[in-house]
Amino acid sequence: MAHPAELPFDLPFDGEMPMPAALALAPSYDGPFAAEFAKLTRENPTIDPRRWEQAKKDAAEFLADWGEQAAELGWTAKELFGLHPVAPLTRYDQMGLVWLLNGKEVDEITDRTAKIGATTFYRTTA
Numbered sequence: 001m002a003h004p005a006e007l008p009f010d011l012p013f014d015g016e017m018p019m020p021a022a023l024a025l026a027p028s029y030d031g032p033f034a035a036e037f038a039k040l041t042r043e044n045p046t047i048d049p050r051r052w053e054q055a056k057k058d059a060a061e062f063l064a065d066w067g068e069q070a071a072e073l074g075w076t077a078k079e080l081f082g083l084h085p086v087a088p089l090t091r092y093d094q095m096g097l098v099w100l101l102n103g104k105e106v107d108e109i110t111d112r113t114a115k116i117g118a119t120t121f122y123r124t125t126a
Helices: 034-042 049-072 077-081 097-101
Strands: 113-116 119-122
Touching: 034 049, 034 077, 049 077, 049 097, 077 097, 097 113
Parallel strands: none
Antiparallel strands: 113 119
């Protein structure tokens, strides 16, 4: 199985922020949440291209490090990739973990929480 974070994130995007190689990887990634990852790499569900690029990079790294464990612990695609349909970047209560990472790495994941530094995110459906 290919891991998203194994590829370098050095493709140019908008002259400033590097575009994740996740775009090239999405068709070959076949681990947990592969359909959601592929959809994220194809379609920007927000009006902010920079947040979308960051979310793709964060998703690739999260899936490589924690994807299998998150699936085993019962995390859902909505809990990882979800966004509010009308206010996607303002409704934090409906924002999936990938969108909350914003460049940070997950330090620990359990069946109820994800820890990022000193911040703990709690699953709402667990």
